[in-house]
Amino acid sequence: MQIYCLNPQSSSRFFEQGTRPKLAFVCKAEGMEAAIPRVMHQHDDRFELMFIAEGSGIYNIDGRGYHVKRGDILLFNHGILHDENPHASDDLLIFSCGVEQLKFDGLPLNFLTARSQVAVMPSGEAYAEICGMFGQMWQHVSSRSVYGEEISQALLSALLLLCRSIWVANKQEKETSESLLGQRIKDYIDSRYKSDIALKSITAALNMNQFYLAHVFKAYSGYSPKQYQTRRRIGEAQTLLLSTDLGVTEVANAVGYDNVNNFHRIFHNLVGIPPARYKKFWLTGQIKS
Structure with a gap:
């Protein structure tokens, strides 16, 4: 024993x-x-x-x-x-x-x-x-x-x-120059994601070639800068739908979309269901066609 x-x-x-x-x-x-x-x-x-x-x-x-x-x-x-x-x-x-x-x-x-x-x-x-x-x-x-x-x-x-x-x-990974740059790009988009961001504005702010920037960020995050910004907007929209009484149009405007139809289409493409049905699903636990 x-x-x-x-x-x-x-x-x-x-x-x-x-x-x-x-x-x-x-x-x-x-x-x-x-x-x-x-x-x-x-x-x-x-x-x-x-x-x-x-x-x-x-x-x-x-x-x-x-x-x-x-x-x-x-x-x-x-x-x-x-x-x-x-x-x-x-x-x-x-x-x-x-x-x-x-x-x-x-x-x-x-x-x-x-x-x-x-x-x-x-x-x-x-x-x-x-x-x-x-x-x-x-x-x-x-x-x-x-x-x-x-x-x-x-x-x-x-x-x-x-x-x-x-x-x-497990040993802590060392940060590489690429990962640090990826974080900088992410931070830039996070601080401005509700506004229209052109790739050239990011490259100008970070003083780098736009093709290299896009390559580094894709390797770091899995998304292009534009895709990341879109997901930031829709993610914030999901949070607002679940935590506030705002209507779909108000949520769209709050995350940077002036056109509610465009917001509705993008939300549906990313989440798989429309905004109103998404909110109802989490409130009732059921999705109805």
């Missing part, structure tokens, strides 16, 4: 003293109909953790493009723009949870990693363990079981520490 004793002081090395993360929600997206894109947006009040149990997709986190697959863990730190585009498939299964009051020593509030680190990591040998934790959290929260909230909170702490350990075990 082997016995391993724990260090009673070890917990102080992780969550900042006096704080514990709080589970805000847990979500399970399953099957073909769950693959509704959530275009460029950010969370200013929480951290989100996502796990691709089955399926794949294309995600953009902090301007950087990722092709995600089964077993990948995705981190959405506080205030970081991200774009979610899961591929529609019958076996799609994605777990996610929102976390408040997450505070690791040396990191900002609601950050699991430094911003310079990659936001996607394969779970590897921890796949079954992470899938099981998410599954148990979902079961306890959705069934409102006795002590379910307390059990889910304990599972959340274990899950966050496990994911944090996966990032710590």
